Amino acid sequence: MTRYILRRLVLVVPTLIGILTAVFVLLQLIPGDPAIALAGEKATAQQIEKIREAYGLNRPMPVQYAYFVKSAVTLDFGRSLRTHQPVGKELRQFFGATIELSLAALIIALLVGIPLGVVAATRRNTALDYGSMIVALLGISMPVYWAGIVLIYLLSFRLGIFPIAGILDSGIKLRHITYGYVTDSILTGNWPALRSSLNHLLLPAFVLSTIPMAIVARMTRSSMLEVLGQDYLRTARAKGLRERLVVARHALKNALIPVVTVIGLQFGGLLSGAFLTETVFARPGVGRYVVTAIGARDYPVIQAVVLLIAILFVLINLAVDLIYAFLDPRIHYG
Amino acid sequence: MANQDRAQAQGFPTRLDRRALLKRSGVVAAAPALAAALPGAAMAAGGGAVSSRWVRAQEGTGLLVGISTDIDHLDPRQANTQEAYFANANVYDCLVLYELGSANLRPGLAESWDISEDGLTYTFHLRQGVTYHDGTPFNADAVITWYNSIKEGTPGSQFDATKMPYMAGFLTDLVSEVAKVDDATVTFTLPKPFSPLLANLAIPIFGVPSPKAIQQYALDLSVNPSGTGAFMLASPDDWTRDSQLTLTANPNYWGGAPSVGKVVFKVGPESSTRLQQVETGEIDIALFLTPDDVKKARDNADLQVVEDAGLNTNNVEFNVRKEPFTSKEVRQALNYAVNKEELSQGLYDGGMVAAGGVLPPSDWAYNPELKSYPFDSAKAKELLTTAGYSEANPLKFTFMVYTVARGYNPAGDRLGTAIQEYWKQVGVEAEIQTEEWTQYRADRRADKFQVSLSGWQGDNGDPDNFLYALLGKANWGGANTSWYDNPEVEALLLQAQEISDQAQRTELYHQAEQMIVDDAPWVFLGYQKHQVVVRTTVTDFQLQPTYIYYLAGVKKA
Numbered sequence: 001m002t003r004y005i006l007r008r009l010v011l012v013v014p015t016l017i018g019i020l021t022a023v024f025v026l027l028q029l030i031p032g033d034p035a036i037a038l039a040g041e042k043a044t045a046q047q048i049e050k051i052r053e054a055y056g057l058n059r060p061m062p063v064q065y066a067y068f069v070k071s072a073v074t075l076d077f078g079r080s081l082r083t084h085q086p087v088g089k090e091l092r093q094f095f096g097a098t099i100e101l102s103l104a105a106l107i108i109a110l111l112v113g114i115p116l117g118v119v120a121a122t123r124r125n126t127a128l129d130y131g132s133m134i135v136a137l138l139g140i141s142m143p144v145y146w147a148g149i150v151l152i153y154l155l156s157f158r159l160g161i162f163p164i165a166g167i168l169d170s171g172i173k174l175r176h177i178t179y180g181y182v183t184d185s186i187l188t189g190n191w192p193a194l195r196s197s198l199n200h201l202l203l204p205a206f207v208l209s210t211i212p213m214a215i216v217a218r219m220t221r222s223s224m225l226e227v228l229g230q231d232y233l234r235t236a237r238a239k240g241l242r243e244r245l246v247v248a249r250h251a252l253k254n255a256l257i258p259v260v261t262v263i264g265l266q267f268g269g270l271l272s273g274a275f276l277t278e279t280v281f282a283r284p285g286v287g288r289y290v291v292t293a294i295g296a297r298d299y300p301v302i303q304a305v306v307l308l309i310a311i312l313f314v315l316i317n318l319a320v321d322l323i324y325a326f327l328d329p330r331i332h333y334g
Numbered sequence: 335m336a337n338q339d340r341a342q343a344q345g346f347p348t349r350l351d352r353r354a355l356l357k358r359s360g361v362v363a364a365a366p367a368l369a370a371a372l373p374g375a376a377m378a379a380g381g382g383a384v385s386s387r388w389v390r391a392q393e394g395t396g397l398l399v400g401i402s403t404d405i406d407h408l409d410p411r412q413a414n415t416q417e418a419y420f421a422n423a424n425v426y427d428c429l430v431l432y433e434l435g436s437a438n439l440r441p442g443l444a445e446s447w448d449i450s451e452d453g454l455t456y457t458f459h460l461r462q463g464v465t466y467h468d469g470t471p472f473n474a475d476a477v478i479t480w481y482n483s484i485k486e487g488t489p490g491s492q493f494d495a496t497k498m499p500y501m502a503g504f505l506t507d508l509v510s511e512v513a514k515v516d517d518a519t520v521t522f523t524l525p526k527p528f529s530p531l532l533a534n535l536a537i538p539i540f541g542v543p544s545p546k547a548i549q550q551y552a553l554d555l556s557v558n559p560s561g562t563g564a565f566m567l568a569s570p571d572d573w574t575r576d577s578q579l580t581l582t583a584n585p586n587y588w589g590g591a592p593s594v595g596k597v598v599f600k601v602g603p604e605s606s607t608r609l610q611q612v613e614t615g616e617i618d619i620a621l622f623l624t625p626d627d628v629k630k631a632r633d634n635a636d637l638q639v640v641e642d643a644g645l646n647t648n649n650v651e652f653n654v655r656k657e658p659f660t661s662k663e664v665r666q667a668l669n670y671a672v673n674k675e676e677l678s679q680g681l682y683d684g685g686m687v688a689a690g691g692v693l694p695p696s697d698w699a700y701n702p703e704l705k706s707y708p709f710d711s712a713k714a715k716e717l718l719t720t721a722g723y724s725e726a727n728p729l730k731f732t733f734m735v736y737t738v739a740r741g742y743n744p745a746g747d748r749l750g751t752a753i754q755e756y757w758k759q760v761g762v763e764a765e766i767q768t769e770e771w772t773q774y775r776a777d778r779r780a781d782k783f784q785v786s787l788s789g790w791q792g793d794n795g796d797p798d799n800f801l802y803a804l805l806g807k808a809n810w811g812g813a814n815t816s817w818y819d820n821p822e823v824e825a826l827l828l829q830a831q832e833i834s835d836q837a838q839r840t841e842l843y844h845q846a847e848q849m850i851v852d853d854a855p856w857v858f859l860g861y862q863k864h865q866v867v868v869r870t871t872v873t874d875f876q877l878q879p880t881y882i883y884y885l886a887g888v889k890k891a
Contacts (some may be wrong), residue, residue: 282602284576
């Protein structure tokens with residue numbers, strides 16, 4: 001097992017080199033010169049040339065690539081061209097909030113999606129089944145952006161159940177450790193901040209969860225249906241186990257293997273959905289950070305964020321493979 | 335005439351006016367049936383939104399300002415967004431400031447100034463007894479330290495190449511030396527007279543930071559701000575990037591302690607979100623709303639739209655060195671073909687003031703007599719015939735259109751389509767092409783365009799910043815991308831740069847603008863109104879033509 005993990009980790013290196021090269025090439029292909037983007041509408045030609053020099057944008061392509069690889073290896077991307085602050089420091093501030101939002105959405109998706117799928121499978125072709133699947137269909141068909149605007153209008157603007165936007169109430173101070181707002185509130189024992197940050201988190205997390213929730217529900221349903229027809233379940237029932245135990249212990253655990261794969265894949269979707277959610281709900285986060293960076297051709301930031309997300313994906317895939325072994329003892333890595 | 339007077343003459347209140355509010359209070363928005371049917375919905379009388387516990391949770395937290403993007407720097411030298419200019423204008427003071435509600439100038443950190451007879455020496459008498467937020471006293475040395483930090487190549491320079499266009503063009507290229515006379519006096523020496531210099535000094539990027547902070551933090555001053563302004567950053571915890579910035583009132587402000595104890599800038603990228611926030615009271619002031627959202631705000635008795643004709647211009651640019659736009663008849667014909675009033679109503683919900691020329695009404699050299707080209711298809715066709723075009727031989731060209739929404743054109747590429755249609759009415763075949771915005775700007779400078787959508791946001795309220803910046807020969811390939819050059823106009827504009835008397839300058843600008851309108855290097859379209867939505871609980875909020883707002887005097891009930 002340890003050897004397997006090590007081998008997988010070594011294989012991450014060529015993957016990342018490929019991603020790095022792709023990012024570099026893509027950035028060169030984006031139309032628009034970062035020097036002009038930085039200089040703004042009012043700069044003269046000499047001023048633009050000066051900026052090009054200051055940021056090494058006039059160096060030959062292979063040299064720029066070498067510098068880029070160096071910054072990736074040392075994980076030091078220097079300073080943002082836009083805010084002139086160290087990229088690492090800024091990224092840390094935004095990453096915590098995005099991860100917290102994505103994890104909260106994932107938890108909601110699982111807590112609602114799996115029971116929905118189980119109910120649909122065990123009550124196959126009943127009103128409950130159809131009802132759950134219609135909910136799932138709705139969830140997957142609603143664009144995050146649209147769902148966000150509608151729910152803000154109804155629940156926040158009209159009914160005042162949630163705040164309209166933001167991440168924390170104006171009057172509340174919070175000392176940051178992880179930059180996850182709920183997490184930091186707990187870590188610093190700041191209860192007013194916990195209340196406020198949870199209130200601000202709930203609606204965006206729900207909106208972001210709708211698509212993975214729907215996918216998880218449908219996947220659980222079809223996987224459960226397959227497992228429920230297996231011989232060993234008939235055996236379980238035959239030996240007199242209560243139906244609830246049959247479903248929960250014998251069927252669900254086996255049915256979850258494909259669901260885990262889907263969750264792994266969905267996490268990527270969550271990160272991209274997080275950007276839209278962050279925009280609608282005016283939450284700070286990596287998504288908005290990188291989009292602003294792309295508009296400003298802020299190369300160091302774009303490169304750092306892409307690398308970070310790539311690493312995250314690779315790690316999630318590894319985690320998914322390892323969870324298989326836990327869920328299904330027949331799977332061995334060696 | 336002061337900007338405020340001009341704005342009121344046009345029927346725009348520049349300041350919150352109780353009577354105007356009372357007149358409007360009869361207007362009650364009809365709540366959609368859907369929301370009304372929801373159980374437990376406690377509707378407020380005004381806009382239909384609830385005054386929820388979220389709003390009450392924010393009570394006592396100060397003046398809440400909704401902006402659309404992050405404040406990038408709390409260092410005036412590095413600030414690069416409109417939001418940052420606004421925030422910096424309240425944390426730092428410039429030597430010269432704008433009068434409230436206009437682009438006219440008033441004393442700032444300089445209590446008064448003298449300009450030498452030849453226009454080459456500006457002597458600033460500095461305000462005494464002013465202290466920075468970090469306790470450092472303000473004096474001549476502070477001015478010298480600041481100036482050296484932005485003048486490339488001087489000792490102590492922290493010049494950042496990305497700030498070049500602004501710092502150099504607006505100040506350091508115009509000044510040969512800044513010297514201390516005594517603790518309370520500094521002189522700026524110019525190689526040649528340049529009267530817009532004072533207006534330049536009032537741009538918030540020329541706020542003067544604490545010399546101690548400049549030396550201690552260098553470029554990291556942007557997260558460790560220290561100015562002399564009405565508000566200050568009390569603790570680093572008060573600033574969450576891309577989310578909210580809380581500034582605390584400076585009780586020792588030389589202009590008098592601010593009326594509100596705190597100002598909170600809250601970032602909300604969506605215009606619709608900011609509108610809902612200001613309707614419920616989650617924010618008190620909403621900036622940069624779309625024309626459509628401003629229209630909705632007018633129906634809410636809790637809200638007031640504060641507006642004037644903005645300091646900008648929205649235009650189509652002809653490359654006057656390229657065929658067929660070397661022909662004045664062609665350029666004039668394309669002007670006559672466009673119906674500006676219809677564009678204003680149809681495309682911008684009334685948010686655009688039709689252009690009389692280059693300068694907007696919020697500029698002090700605006701000429702109300704100037705009326706560029708009225709909509710007249712017959713005249714357009716006649717001019718095209720004179721120029722040798724007919725149905726058999728129509729005028730054809732490629733029309734470059736950007737696709738992003740700009741401050742001076744929130745409709746983005748729809749403006750291009752509308753103009754194409756007007757031109758089609760007079761038999762002109764314009765083929766639209768688009769490019770990504772950064773590329774668009776680069777290609778326009780590189781002389782690759784024939785006709786293109788263009789526009790400008792004024793920097794300092796000085797007419798030179800429109801007329802010479804956009805149409806002066808020295809700015810060819812910079813901001814002058816119509817490659818316009820009329821020697822007579824050039825002479826007038828250069829002469830106006832050397833005179834400091836405002837009345838004389840106005841006279842010269844009127845002459846020059848008349849000639850420019852006659853030459854028609856642009857289709858003069860209009861000026862996008864400057865609109866801010868403010869809750870009625872907020873009073874004494876004033877628009878500045880340069881899109882910054884001084885908050886020291888703003889009150890909140």
